[in-house]
Amino acid sequence: MTNLKTSFAGLQLRNPIIVSSSGLTNSVDKNRKLCEAGAGAIVLKSLFEEQIMMEVDTMQESVYYPEGSDYLRESLKNHKLLEYLTLIEESKKVCSIPIIASINCFNDAEWVHFAQEIERAGADAIEINILALSATTEYEYGDFEQRHIDILRSVKKHVSIPVIMKLGFRFTNPVTLINQLYANGAAAVVLFNRFYQPDIDIEKMEHTTNNVFSHPQELSKSLRWIGISSSVVDKIDYAASGGVHSADDMIKAILSGASAVEICSTIYMNTNEYITVMIRFLGLWMIRKNFESIAQFKGRLKVKNVKGINTFERTQFLKYFNDYAIKPEYKE
Numbered sequence: 001m002t003n004l005k006t007s008f009a010g011l012q013l014r015n016p017i018i019v020s021s022s023g024l025t026n027s028v029d030k031n032r033k034l035c036e037a038g039a040g041a042i043v044l045k046s047l048f049e050e051q052i053m054m055e056v057d058t059m060q061e062s063v064y065y066p067e068g069s070d071y072l073r074e075s076l077k078n079h080k081l082l083e084y085l086t087l088i089e090e091s092k093k094v095c096s097i098p099i100i101a102s103i104n105c106f107n108d109a110e111w112v113h114f115a116q117e118i119e120r121a122g123a124d125a126i127e128i129n130i131l132a133l134s135a136t137t138e139y140e141y142g143d144f145e146q147r148h149i150d151i152l153r154s155v156k157k158h159v160s161i162p163v164i165m166k167l168g169f170r171f172t173n174p175v176t177l178i179n180q181l182y183a184n185g186a187a188a189v190v191l192f193n194r195f196y197q198p199d200i201d202i203e204k205m206e207h208t209t210n211n212v213f214s215h216p217q218e219l220s221k222s223l224r225w226i227g228i229s230s231s232v233v234d235k236i237d238y239a240a241s242g243g244v245h246s247a248d249d250m251i252k253a254i255l256s257g258a259s260a261v262e263i264c265s266t267i268y269m270n271t272n273e274y275i276t277v278m279i280r281f282l283g284l285w286m287i288r289k290n291f292e293s294i295a296q297f298k299g300r301l302k303v304k305n306v307k308g309i310n311t312f313e314r315t316q317f318l319k320y321f322n323d324y325a326i327k328p329e330y331k332e
């Protein structure tokens with residue numbers, strides 16, 4: 001009997017597919033349908049610090065009295081918060097799977113209050129997404145990593161539900177950061193968040209955006225870092241995110257050491273039904289390989305367990321330079 005259940009961040013999931021934070025998860029009805037399609041858990045659309053502060057600042061320009069401005073700031077925050085709390089409460093009523101709230105933040109002080117309310121509203125866990133570019137010279141090396149730890153500590157002081165850290169991929173040493181996050185109480189890490197992709201239109205000579213959705217080729221980053229990190233910091237759970245487009249990709253992530261995958265682009269491109277397809281394929285693959293549970297193959301190809309060539313820790317294309325310096329399709 002094949003059992004697809006997995007444990008992630010202290011949550012019991014019926015299968016490893018988590019729908020990641022996005023427009024796919026911003027309404028109760030969408031969440032109900034994702035649950036019906038078979039998702040193992042749902043991460044709600046993020047509550048954005050930037051978005052709320054922008055609204056507050058725009059409205060403040062028209063407010064003359066400073067005490068009025070303070071009042072406005074508070075009421076707006078509460079309004080946004082209330083919408084989000086309702087999304088959690090109502091989604092919990094119609095979904096039998098874990099509902100994970102998501103906070104996109106950059107400062108610890110402002111958001112701790114929200115985290116507490118989110119727990120009270122019934123979220124099963126909180127995913128923290130600290131995505132920012134250090135685009136000035138005022139930051140010291142390591143400031144950004146420290147910010148993750150500070151925010152995690154603050155949130156942990158106020159909630160008892162599991163806290164999941166969704167990381168960007170621009171860290172010098174992700175293994176050390178993950179180890180510190182584990183030491184400070186993170187239940188899981190998601191590798192990796194995906195930046196908004198800028199581009200330039202050369203005719204209009206304007207900034208534009210491209211590649212809103214990921215490509216399967218992006219998965220190798222997650223495979224590598226989950227394969228390496230889960231060997232060294234093995235007490236924290238991992239989810240792969242970024243380029244998981246098929247059941248094959250999900251299986252690769254689990255073989256690397258992930259307990260679950262967070263998927264988004266593939267659902268946008270293939271509809272909710274693709275969740276059902278992925279689950280069915282996973283089950284059939286497990287039967288074909290004689291696995292009865294996810295635990296039997298999770299981490300089988302992480303760095304610690306790998307036999308033969310360890311490509312996760314290989315950084316140079318040595319083999320290609322030696323054996324295939326001139327590829328057949330290459331013409332000078």
Ligand SMILES: Cc1cc2nc3c(=O)[nH]c(=O)nc-3n(C[C@H](O)[C@H](O)[C@H](O)COP(=O)(O)O)c2cc1C
Nearest residue numbers: 020021022023046129193194214242243263264265
């Ligand atoms: C339209 C869209 C909206 C997104 N909104 C959020 C968000 O609010 N919070 C967040 O943490 N990630 C957000 N993401 C990122 C996804 O959760 C995910 O990390 C990323 O798309 C990589 O996964 P994928 O390759 O399966 O698409 C968004 C992605 C897309 C495409």
